[in-house]
Amino acid sequence: AVGARANLTRVPCNLTNIDQPPGGSLSVIDETGTRHHLDGLIAADGGDGPGKQHVTSGQRGADMGAKLAMRAQIPLHSLPAHFALPASQLWLGRGVHVVHYPIGDDLNLVATLPASRARADWQQTVMPATSPLAVLGDPAINWARTSISSAFTAPCWRRGSVVLAGDAAHSMPPHLAQGAGQGLQDAASLLAWLDGTDNIDTAFAGYARERATDVSRIVQKADISGRIMAMSGPAARLRDLALNLGGPRLMQSWLAEVWAADPRLV
Structure with a gap:
């Protein structure tokens, strides 16, 4: 959907190297040794992909x-x-x-x-x-x-004309069921920024700034939720007491930010 709306081209191959010299143009090399020259690259290649490694220098959640x-x-x-x-x-x-x-x-x-x-x-x-x-x-x-x-948000989402999306940019424990959901939010944000300008660097910078801020709170909340759910002994009894006293309103308040629609992306 992003490719169709934003005039992007999908390169159906496995990348082995990303070449982006200072002041030079971006190119990638696939598993056959073919070089592809690009205006920009959206790297949604998970925790160990070449795009993730290129942008974050190998950093990932433990x-x-x-x-x-x-x-x-x-x-x-x-x-x-x-x-x-x-x-x-x-x-x-x-x-x-x-x-x-x-x-x-x-x-x-x-x-x-x-x-x-x-x-x-x-x-x-x-x-x-x-x-x-x-x-x-x-x-x-x-x-x-x-x-x-463990929860992880890339400290930097963009390096030159390469930008991260999905699990490459943020991995989170599944305690809010938001792994795929936040990837869809990334796609919607990218679409909005790419539709709004002809300058890919401007679009990537705006997207990275917007999503890095928004998703970090969700990742942190997923991590905290997992810690609360994993409690045992006296801590678990206190947790259960708080849930009983707070009732549905407590859970709705905790999840409001997760499920609220972002008016900028609707």
Whole structure:
């Protein structure tokens, strides 16, 4: 969509090198050795791509090896009817939290827990027979194990005519479900800036300034949310008390900035 509206060209290849000499023009080299001359490059190439490495000199968020997300999709017809309710459900436990919501005919399910508890019997310990989620402890459920990275926002989003977007610019733990959402916000902001000027450097500078400011708060909030959800012992009991006292208004206030539409991008 950005390419169609802003007269951009997508180069369908894997980049191996970015060449941008001081005062010179930008070019990239692909895996076949072909050089492509560019006016600008939007690098949405994840945490380890050449665009990210070029702009940030290799900086990235550290991997949180002590924390895992276990993901699964389960046909709703095999579960009790309440799992099909059109809402996102959050269950907080002792150092563990579970989120589930329906997508089409399936239930999307994510359990976040310390790696030390991800043993062969983790389903039975996290969702025992006495738990409202006991049905999810079925050993036949196929779970995908994913490491959770720490929150990271690139200290610099732009280097000359190369600018970062998506996970290359900001990675965040999944505790606000905003990884992909903030990437879409990046695309909308880029589109607005590129539509507003014929000067790519001006557009990239405006986009980087705008999004770096906006997304840093969301990344920080996702990180804090994860820390709150991971509490156990007395801290968890205080958390639960605060949630009970605050009620829906507390959660709505915490999420207002995340879900509010940006009038500049609508």
